[in-house]
Amino acid sequence: MYSRHAPVQVADEGTWATGPEEIVMPDFNSLYSQNALNMKKSIIRELLKLTNKPGLISFAGGLPAPETFPVEDLRVAADAVFTKNPEVGLQYGTTEGDPALKAELVKIEASDGVKVGPDNILVTSASQQALDILPKVFLDPGDWIIAGHPTYLGTIQAIQSYQGKILGVPFAAEEDGFDLGEMERRYAAHRAAGMSIKYIYVIPDFQNPTGICWSLEKRQALLRFAYRENLLIIEDSPYREIRFVGKHIPSIYQLDQEMENRGIVVGLKTFSKILIPGARMGWIIAHPELIAKFVVAKQAMDLCTNVFTQRWIAEFLATGKLRSVIENTRANYRAKRMFMLEQLQKHMPTHPDIHWTKPEGGLFLWLSLPKSINTDEMFTKAIAKNVAYVVGSAFYFDDVEHNSMRLNFSFSSKADIEEGIKRLAEVVRGELAAHPQE
Ligand SMILES: Cc1ncc(COP(=O)(O)O)c(C=O)c1O
Numbered sequence: 114m115y116s117r118h119a120p121v122q123v124a125d126e127g128t129w130a131t132g133p134e135e136i137v138m139p140d141f142n143s144l145y146s147q148n149a150l151n152m153k154k155s156i157i158r159e160l161l162k163l164t165n166k167p168g169l170i171s172f173a174g175g176l177p178a179p180e181t182f183p184v185e186d187l188r189v190a191a192d193a194v195f196t197k198n199p200e201v202g203l204q205y206g207t208t209e210g211d212p213a214l215k216a217e218l219v220k221i222e223a224s225d226g227v228k229v230g231p232d233n234i235l236v237t238s239a240s241q242q243a244l245d246i247l248p249k250v251f252l253d254p255g256d257w258i259i260a261g262h263p264t265y266l267g268t269i270q271a272i273q274s275y276q277g278k279i280l281g282v283p284f285a286a287e288e289d290g291f292d293l294g295e296m297e298r299r300y301a302a303h304r305a306a307g308m309s310i311k312y313i314y315v316i317p318d319f320q321n322p323t324g325i326c327w328s329l330e331k332r333q334a335l336l337r338f339a340y341r342e343n344l345l346i347i348e349d350s351p352y353r354e355i356r357f358v359g360k361h362i363p364s365i366y367q368l369d370q371e372m373e374n375r376g377i378v379v380g381l382k383t384f385s386k387i388l389i390p391g392a393r394m395g396w397i398i399a400h401p402e403l404i405a406k407f408v409v410a411k412q413a414m415d416l417c418t419n420v421f422t423q424r425w426i427a428e429f430l431a432t433g434k435l436r437s438v439i440e441n442t443r444a445n446y447r448a449k450r451m452f453m454l455e456q457l458q459k460h461m462p463t464h465p466d467i468h469w470t471k472p473e474g475g476l477f478l479w480l481s482l483p484k485s486i487n488t489d490e491m492f493t494k495a496i497a498k499n500v501a502y503v504v505g506s507a508f509y510f511d512d513v514e515h516n517s518m519r520l521n522f523s524f525s526s527k528a529d530i531e532e533g534i535k536r537l538a539e540v541v542r543g544e545l546a547a548h549p550q551e
Contacts, residue, residue, distance in 0.1 A: 147254070152274040155266060160492070164501040170533035171501040172520040175321065175476055178449075181442040182389050183434060190428035194421055202424040208408045208416060210236025210396070211423040217430040218382075218396050225353070226367045227380070232401040235408060236418045239395040240351055240383040244268050246397070246410045247347060247379070248275035251311045257303065258347075259313040261291060263508030263517075265321045265349070268314055279510045280310065284323065288470060290331030291315075297338065312345040312379075317365060318353040319475025322508045322519035326473050332365050339377055349381040354439050356474035357447035366398060376400035384426060386476065387439050392422050446476065446523050453478065453522040453530050460538035462545060469520075476523040479505070482541060485548040487515045491540060500536040 142150075164171040194202040209215075215231045222229050237243045244267055252258070254276035260268065262281030272279055280303055282296040303310060313335065317327035327335075339346050348365045363371070366380040376399070383395035397407060429435070450472065457469055457480070466483035480502075482488065489504045505517030525533060 147276060148274055151276050153270060155270060160501070160503065160507075163496055166496065166499070169496065169499045169501060170525060170529045170536065172522070172525065172533060172537075173501040173503045174524060175521055176524040177386055177390060177442070177476070178445055178523050181438065181445055183429075183438050186432060186434055187389070187425070187429055190432070191425050193428045194424045197428075198424070202421050204420060206417045206420040206423065208235075208412050209404075210234060210418060211420060211427060214423045214427040214430070217427055221430075221435075222398060226363055227398065228370060229398050233398050233404060235397045235399075235404050235411065236423060237395045237397055237411065238415060238418050239385055239390070239393040240349060240381045241267055241271075242411070242414065243381045243395060243397045243407075244271045244349070245274075245414075246407050247312070248272050248277050249410045250406055251345070252277040253309075255309075257308050257310040259296065259300065259310060259344075261315065261320060261323075262510075262512070263322055263505065263514075264314065264510075265316060266507050268349070269508075269510050273510075278308075280308075281510065281512065284325055288323075288325050290317070290325070290327035290335070293331065293334055293338070300342070310344065312347050313339060314347045314349065315365070316349045316352075318350050318362075319355065319472050319477075321352070321475070322477055322503070322505070323479040324470045324472025324475050324477050326359070326362070329362050332362070332368055333372070336365060336368055336372055336378075340373060340375060344377070346378045347381065348378055351381075351383045351386045352475035354387050355443055355446060355476070357443060357450060359473040376403075379403060387442065388426070388429075388435065392426060394418070394422055394426050449522045449525070449527065449530060450478070452527050453520065453534065456531055456534035460535050462538065462542050464545065467541070477519050477521055479517060480520055481505075481517045483545070484516050486541070486544045488518045489515055491544055494543065495537060495540045498536045498540050500533045500540070502537065
């Protein structure tokens with residue numbers, strides 16, 4: 114317990130003022146659970162606060178381009194919830210999800226080659242809720258998952274808040290998925306040491322943060338490994354539909370259905386990047402037995418996903434306009450991604466250790482700098498020059514690398530991309546001069 118000068122109530126006025134009295138304040142830390150003590154603030158959200166500076170060009174957030182939002186169609190769909198069945202749309206719903214929305218989700222999955230029925234689906238408050246349900250259901254404190262090194266920060270946060278551990282696997286130099294040989298070696302060493310490993314977490318389509326897309330062969334090899342070792346695969350796919358170049362590759366969920374159909378893949382889907390993120394609407398596809406378990410875990414969180422929003426999105430989907438929204442989004446990001454690559458080529462200093470990924474889809478690319486440059490330390494210099502990125506270190510959970518950054522190309526205008534990359538290149542040039550490689 115500790116004490117400090119505390120606000121005191123001013124008699125008769127019912128207001129508070131700071132006075133000299135010492136009162137004892139509770140030591141909240143002694144009350145937190147181990148899970149709460151393990152929770153870490155999102156570095157991205159903290160850094161994003163710095164990027165509100167006027168005139169600053171931010172490549173930091175993961176925001177979709179607002180010009181892709183079908184505002185008028187969504188307004189009409191929202192009106193329909195009030196006019197058609199308000200007694201349903203404004204009421205509690207089932208935890209599993211609204212039947213009208215689920216019927217639309219079954220069609221969306223079928224159009225991606227995945228055969229599921231309503232019993233395979235749980236509607237969630239976007240993918241982030243699914244990422245919290247998974248460790249809640251599968252991990253005891255000290256249990257492990259396998260994930261890319263680096264990987265999505267929101268997943269790291271969720272795992273750590275359940276006292277889970279992450280076995281990191283580096284990506285292959287070919288940028289076609291994990292280095293699977295390395296994964297098997299690390300997995301075997303952990304198993305030999307008695308570690309309990311529950312699932313493999315992958316973002317096979319245009320990974321956040323690197324933009325890497327898994328090849329067909331690696332997806333199949335990962336499945337064979339999971340079959341052999343009795344592991345689940347969590348396939349997190351918010352960017353799957355946003356492909357600009359290259360050919361379509363089946364999802365791991367589909368491949369399992371075509372290979373041994375063991376039902377070991379859990380698919381995480383969301384409308385955040387293909388429609389709007391503000392609706393907070395997503396869904397899990399999985400074996401019905403797993404869905405039943407997820408339902409119980411979700412019940413304690415929110416009873417059911419926002420019913421009004423489910424019906425709103427279902428109304429919009431029934432118009433059949435999602436396809437054209439996705440086409441429009443793809444065209445928009447394809448142009449911006451090309452443009453950012455051109456600007457990087459034009460302005461970044463030429464150096465053997467300066468390179469970036471050329472993603473075939475998604476919202477991000479990954480820029481690596483020489484090891485002598487620490488992008489955490491460089492961040493404040495970039496902010497001073499009015500340009501922001503996400504420090505690469507935020508996406509590592511151990512063995513942290515400090516010489517990379519994630520750049521978002523979906524949100525900024527072309528003019529801002531040009532100016533922002535120029536500013537960033539200038540900051541990098543300054544760092545190269547200040548920290549020549551040993
Ligand atoms: C890989 C990945 N998974 C999940 C999410 C969470 O998305 P949402 O909760 O908006 O569906 C994100 C968001 O950027 C992401 O990049």
